[in-house]
Amino acid sequence: MLSVPSPAIRVTDTLDDTQRQQVRDLHGRATAEDGVSALSEQSVLHLASGPGRVRHLLAYAAEQLTGYAQLEGVEDADASGELVVDPGARLHGVGTALARAALEHAPQARIWSHGRLPGAGALAERLGLTAVRELHKMSRPLGTDDLDPAASALPEGFSARAFEPGRDEQAWLSTNAAAFAHHPEQGRITLDDLRERMALPWFDAAGFILVVADDKPDEVAAFHWTKVEDAVGEVYVVGVHPAYQGRGLGRPVTGLGLAHLASRGLTEVELYVDGDNQAAIRTYTGLGFASIMVDVMYSRTVHEPLSG
Structure with missing residues (x-):
């Protein structure tokens, strides 16, 4: 010592x-x-x-x-x-x-x-x-069931494609900011932040999946950005634009990312979700995820403490 x-x-x-x-x-x-x-x-x-x-x-x-x-x-x-x-x-x-x-x-x-x-x-x-x-932090195994097209079927009028560098940055930033307007970290992401991540070794545009309305192909209705490091897949971030919430996009766009990770032969996927986002936790639990670790944020009493 x-x-x-x-x-x-x-x-x-x-x-x-x-x-x-x-x-x-x-x-x-x-x-x-x-x-x-x-x-x-x-x-x-x-x-x-x-x-x-x-x-x-x-x-x-x-x-x-x-x-x-x-x-x-x-x-x-x-x-x-x-x-x-x-x-x-x-x-x-x-x-x-x-x-x-x-x-x-x-x-x-x-x-x-x-x-x-x-x-x-x-x-x-x-x-x-x-x-x-x-x-x-939640995790679950990946398997052949994740490749079933029924698990990622989008509602009529929507289609999925990969993120295109040089075309989709601003559209994605707009949707990300709207979807995470009240999130203290994700909602702050700037174009410079996005470009920093795109320059990292793990970035793969094929695993950055955008869902668009067929009549508005240049707007991002929802997205699932996946990440792969050390042979483990990650649900890096999933978002749905508020204008498209309630249209049944959240579960299939999550499934599209899981299918992409499974197609790469990965056997495990993890994600992070806020403890007070009970709707998301229920969704991910329903998809087979289980909590394996908890990060805690501490503050003076200027912020509301966690209950119970």
Whole structure:
């Protein structure tokens, strides 16, 4: 274990190359120790962001990075944050110092704990934070039943096609923003965010499925964006434009993505869904998914705590 003095917290709106690599190395060690990533995909992408996107807080013991926190939307009511502490520097107050510094910059911020780790829960209790949101990770096997066309048959007047880079970006952004208008992360996605993801090794336009009305082929009525990493498929995001909700698109567009993943020979699929989205949880449970992990978001009492 490291000999860890009280951490010195440095705050910056951009990371230089050395800092960025230090954070990635620390994050890798923590992920290997915990079995779950402390930083979301978006936070990892934000390590390379320019000024104005996020705020970075780095905890140092001498010149050794012992912890890292990231805040997004510092001035916003729905600001959020994540933090990670080097496994060798834990139980030395690094996480407490980082969390306190983050909340000084954004008192309203809600802090994620991925995987509901005991240490994160103890830190939240010490700081007087309350659980205000849960994100369930659900999973199920993929099989030949997912290739049955009946499971993904669209209502009359609708058809499906793959996302076309250079054609569909703005139409998809419009539908995504409308479908997730009240979602604190998904609803914020910009064209730059979309292009960042399209540049990642896992992006596959064939697995980015759009549903369009036959009389409006350039508008996106619904979509299912799938993802494949480490031989596991993911229901990355499913959305239906509010103008098309209630038209029976949600279940078949989900089925179209599952069929695509099954056609690639994958044997497992996972997804993330908010704990208070009981309608979605019922839908996914009906499709055979079961919860395997829960992420928890903690906050001061400026936000409504979870009931019961």
